[in-house]
Amino acid sequence: MANDGLISPFDIDDEGYFWLKGNLHSHTTNSDGKPSPQERLDGYVNQGYDFLCISDHYTITRIDTVSAPDDFVLVQGAEIHPENPFGGQTHHFLAYNIDEDMDSKRMPPQHVIDEVRRQGGSIWLAHPHWSSVNILRDTLPLHGLAGIEVFNTTCRCAGRGESSVHWDDWMDLLGRPIPALSNDDSHALESENRDTYGGWNMVKVKERTAKAIIDALERGCAYVSSGPEIRDIQLHRVDDMGDGKQVVEASIRCSEAQSILAVFDSHGTEFRDRTGHGKTFEDATFTLRPNVRWVRFEIIAPDGTKAWSNPMDLAKVGR
Ligand SMILES: [Zn+2]
Ligand SMILES: [Zn+2]
Secondary structure, eight states: OOTTSOOOTTTSOOTTOEEEEEEOOBOOTTTTOSSOHHHHHHHHHHTTOSEEEEOOBSSOOOGGGSOOOTTOEEEEEEEEOOOOTTSSSOOOEEEESOOSOOOGGGSOHHHHHHHHHHTTOEEEEOOTTTTTOOIIIIITTOOOOOOEEEEEHHHHHTTOOBOHHHHHHHHHHHTSOOOEEEEOOBOSOGGGOSSSSSOEEEEEESSOSHHHHHHHHHTTOEEEESSOOEEEEEEEEEEOTTTOOEEEEEEEEEEEESEEEEEETTSOEEEEEOTTTTOOEEEEEEEEOTTOOEEEEEEEOTTSOEEEEOOEEGGGOOO
């Protein structure tokens, strides 16, 4: 896991790379979802997605039990729920690229994380806002989680879909940036128009494989969304006017935005906002404070949907 050095998808050489769109959290009749695994998969294929994880509770839905088009990538995984010895609710973790089921219900959370990683898999904290996670109490004692699900469509229905406060809190406590996911956690049939096709991950990869997709997410070579598109983010050092000190300037391009937010490691923010003026915009520039360690961006569309960049480390910005 290469968490201590995230790579911006907008900084890597475009040669050979392409974007893929996918959802990594969905349920079927193998747990408490309504559609069969094949119906769930067919829905995401028909919506133009490139990848999907059927992440049933406690149990791996085998990718060889469904049939997908050749260029569609199935990520094999599960949502697993170890006990929580720290006082909060039972954990909700998403495990990807695993092959062996485990009795997570009876395992301490660190053993579950270690077992996923022993299998070569990747394990993430799901919807902490919805499950009332206290990061300091429930999450910080654990080691080896790859990152956080910052948006969850089905939890949005209950009013607790966004976990960006938990994300910032966790990074602040860890003292380093971690990457995010945005997922549907779809349980309903798509005809119910409830928790399908509302949250997704955009990853930049060179190969259409489950390994390349999860690696890109772990390295931060992605952005996540519930609507808007992030087209480019560039950070560069400039000489500040006057005192000769260098500052970092950030330029963002995106689809139609009502607000663009820059969120700094110390939880400070700056924003560009046209709310109330009836105008939208598709780019913005920020001059960042000299003591900022990392920055992430949120794009808010006129309909209230959002896109979240991964955090970017300012120490890595060249002249
Ligand atoms: Zn869950
Ligand atoms: Zn779930």
